[in-house]
Amino acid sequence: MKTVTINLGSIDKVKSFVNDIAKFDSDFDLVSGRYVIDAKSIMGIFSLDLSKPIELNIHSEDNIDEVMEVLAPYLA
Numbered sequence: 001m002k003t004v005t006i007n008l009g010s011i012d013k014v015k016s017f018v019n020d021i022a023k024f025d026s027d028f029d030l031v032s033g034r035y036v037i038d039a040k041s042i043m044g045i046f047s048l049d050l051s052k053p054i055e056l057n058i059h060s061e062d063n064i065d066e067v068m069e070v071l072a073p074y075l076a
Contacts, residue, residue, distance in 0.1 A: 002058045004068075005076040008050050013074070018042045020070045026060030 008014050021028050021039055028039035032054050037044035039056060048054060053076040058067055 002060075002064060004056050004058070004071065005053045006056050006071065006074040007053050007076045008045065008074065010050075014042060014045050014050070017074055018045065021067075023070070024060070024063065024067060026058060026063070026067065028059070029057040031055040031057060 006017075008017055018040060030037045030039045030045060030048060032048045032052070035048065037048060039045070056071070058064065060067060
């Protein structure tokens with residue numbers, strides 16, 4: 001598992017983020033305080049405080065380099 005910090009400050013950024021990570025079979029969790037949300041759930045993401053950076057847990061070791069390339073625009 002790898003953890004990175006991301007910023008999802010706008011509705012458009014959330015939509016493109018969900019579309020980008022939906023291409024992968026791996027599991028992704030967003031952690032904000034005591035809440036853990038499935039990162040592929042657009043409704044779940046909107047339940048978080050998007051004004052603050054959010055931790056993203058990536059549950060994959062196979063294609064981590066490819067995942068990190070896709071996540072580059074969202075990294076804090």
